[in-house]
Amino acid sequence: MGKKVRKEVEPPPKDVFEPLLIESKAAATVVLMLDSPEEEVLAKACDAIYKFASKGDENKVALLGLGAVERLYKLISHEDPIVRRNAMMVFGIMASNHDVKKLLRELDVTSSLLSHLVPEEDVVIHEFATLCLAHMAVEYTTKVQIFEQGGLEPLISLLSSPDPDVTKNSVECIYLLVQDFQSRAAVCELNVIPPLLDLLKSEYPVIQLLALKTLEVISKDRETRIILGENQGLDCLLKILETNEFNDLHVEALAVLGNCLEDVHTMQLIRQTGGLKKLLSFVGVSTVPDIQKNAAKAIAKAACDSENRKILNEENVENCLINLLEVDDDGVKVAASQAISAMCENLASKRVFGLQGIPQLVQLLSSDDEEVKEAAVIALANLTTASPSNASAVAEAEGIEPLVKTLNTERHEAVANAAAVLTNMAMQEPLRLCIQSHGVMSVLTEPLRSASSRVQSRAALAVAAFGCDANARSELRDAGGLGPLVELLHSKDKEVRRNACWAVMVCASDELTAVELCRLGALDILEEVNRLTGHRNNFSEAALERLLDNNLSQKYSQMGYLSSSNVITDGFYDYGKIKPGVKLLSLEELSMQELADRRAIIFINAKPQENVLAVEEKPQHLSYEQTTLSPFTSRKSSREKLRKGKGKKEEEKMKEVEIMSEVQDEINLEDVQWQPPPDFMLMNYINDASKTILPLATTREQVVALAQFVADKMGGAIERDKLHDFSWELHISEIKFELKSNIVPIGKVKKGTFYHRALLFKVIADRLGIGCSLVRGEYNRGWNEVKLVDDSPQGVTGLLLPPQEYIVDLMFVPGFLMKQESVEADQYKYI
Secondary structure (H helix, E strand, O other), rough: OOOOOOOOOOOOOOOOOOOOOOOOHHHHHHHHHOOOOHHHHHEEEHHHHHHHHHHOOOOOOHHHHHHHHHHHHHHHOOOHHHHHHHHHHHHHHHOOOOHHHHHHHHOOOOOHHHHOOOOOOOHHHHHHHHHHHHHHOHHHHHHHHHHHHOHHHHHHHHHHHOOOOHHHHHHOOOOOOOOOOHHHHHHOOOOOOHHHHHHHOOHOOOHHHHHHHHHHHOEEEEHHHHHHHHOOOOHHHHHHHHOHHHHHHHHHHHHHHHHOOHHHHHHHHHOOOOOOHHHHHHHHHHHHHHHHHHHHHHHHHHHHOOHHHHHHHHHHHHHHHHHOEEEEHHHHHHHHHHHHHOOOOHHHHHHHHHHHOOOHHHHHHHOOOHHHHHHHHHHHHHHHOOOOHHHHHHHHOEEEOHHHOOOOOOOOOHHHHHHHHHHHOOOHHHHHHHHHHOOHHHOOOOHHHOOHHHHHHHHHHHHHOOOOOOHHHHHHHHOOOOHHHHHHOOOOOHHHHHHHHHHHHHHHOHHHHHHHHHHHHHHHHHHHHOOOOOOOOOHHHHHHHHHHHHHHHHHHHOOOEOOOOOOOOOOOEEEOOOOOOOOOHHHHHHHHHOOOOOEEEEEEEOOOOOOOHHHHOOHHHHHHHHHHHHHHOOHHHHHHHHHOOOOOOOOHHHHHHHHHHHHHHHHHHOOOOOOOOOOOOHHHHHHHHHHHHHOOOHHHHHHHHHHHHHHOOOOOOOHHHHHHOOHHHHHHHHHHHHHHHHHHHEHOOOOOOHHHHHHHHHHHHHHHHHOEEEEEEEOOOOOEEEEEEOOOOOOOOOOOOEEEEEOOOOOOOOOOEEEEHHHHHHHHHHO
């Protein structure tokens, strides 16, 4: 045998590193391996990190802290496809973490991710690149970046991918992007509708659901709805509703249909194909609250168009909505009530709801859910607007009490619409009185103070509706409601200001309320409102006029004029001229002031005083001074003066005063409302004038006779050149001193100048039904203007002449009538 020769193995080259297998259990070590130049090491490191990151959010945070994200960002564009794929896989799952997403935005990775959505790229890269984009597209800034970088087109192309994960991630990303209006408009131009409709046939429910959600968002635009109809999208949606196995998609399908029904053309198309009947029938038999709710929402959207309302009415949609009100789900009740509100614009529907739906809506006012209550009261507000029959139906359903209670709720819309319903009902007097019996004016006080301009406006309008009744005005006054109402006159909101002016105009219909409104500053505010062109309105001017017409003391002091329609009644007083913005004190407040060296306040009261026995039953036993003095002083001093008495000191007189004092003590003067004293002399003037002047045949004769009567009571005729000798000032001062008061009853004035006589003439003329005005002039002048019809010229019969305006002379030639523009009239007024 030959000898074997042993072959020696050649050693490796000195510059070649021997293969090394490393097993690492530290994430930090693996992260460092991402910097390796070896593709195999990078691929395996990425794979290991992917498995580590998949185990939980804490691991993702740990990798973030080790700097893995920055290294992976470089690797997603690596030239080796395996490294690129594995790095993208890690990127995709790590992007679900909030902190990672923040860093990815800073690195601006969207452009790199979008560059990998090309068709020739690996499907796994498509899957995780779209997954990463879907995670990041939740943030608005990323949405904008993807849109601006042209990301919509590659995402839409991937909807047709054979890989379901790629499809799912792509449609989810598109769904998030179209929340922004720019993307919503762009996807239509990129023809997204056909691929989305194809996804409705997918075998994966999650893809179908995302496709429907995307369609729901983009179908809010009319152009999209048209394209959807052109691509038989409505048929696809109806088929989903008809298929029981797709019941998990019914809610979203209804939402898309609801958007589509907003267009008349689409509504007609669905109706022609029988789809509308199917839809309403489907809603009627369904017991799923979300389906019922979305159906009601779809009807509400469609009912925004008048033609759609007509179509829905013809399909008897009202019965469907009324039935939904009975469903034991608050969300359904809210949606049904909102749909009823929308359908109320159709008069035929409003009548149907009035006959059948109002009792159910009234019941919802007692719901514990505030949203249900609000939706129901809004529906009732729409139903009762311009519909007296529906307003009566609300009352018949016992809706008044819950409506009044709703005024106390915290939701502004509920309060505003409850006030609107009550206002609508108040148009009928029987209903208004019934509502008023529930104390509505007291309850309206709080809504008037609301911070919501809508609530303020509706509450003020309600006050205007109920304020035509004297008892209602009294209730509002007692509840302190006039204060917040006056404050609303300041409102910057045009409607609030207008309705507040309207309410003030109505409430100022009686003297007590008008005086209180003036005390609260309504007069000054209305004057300011009327001075500003942008704030003035018809009601502000009417409110100011009504306020003054029912507070004639204020009107005469401020404006110096009372028309023939301004009838002076008991309680009127002439304070003298006041400057704009100066507050006129009430007579009671003036009566509390000390005697002062100022113009006397002339007071009118021809009514016997109540609650004082001696004045009411035995005025003849007390002197005139005793019956007029006490009410102008404080209650305490009044009692003391009555006990002391004035005049004779006979025993019989003192007994009578003592008896009167005892009676007053029993009445308890501290609790009796202050009342002005009676002016018995004025009562006598009115009685005498009624007997002597009323029987005269013509108004001209009555005016002349009354002028002579007034002059006779006020010191007679005065020669013009001796006017300065007529010492009326001293006479008035003596009366003030005698009464210990600045307030002088007009019956006490025996020497009266121009303005005294003009006032007395106006007072008596108003009681006799003789029309005349009262004008204040300068330098203590005052005069009356009357309108008289002159006789026809001689030889002319049947000619009716227009009335002429005359000024009545009460000083120099009592009863002389001067034409308004004559020289005599000018001399009387100014010289």
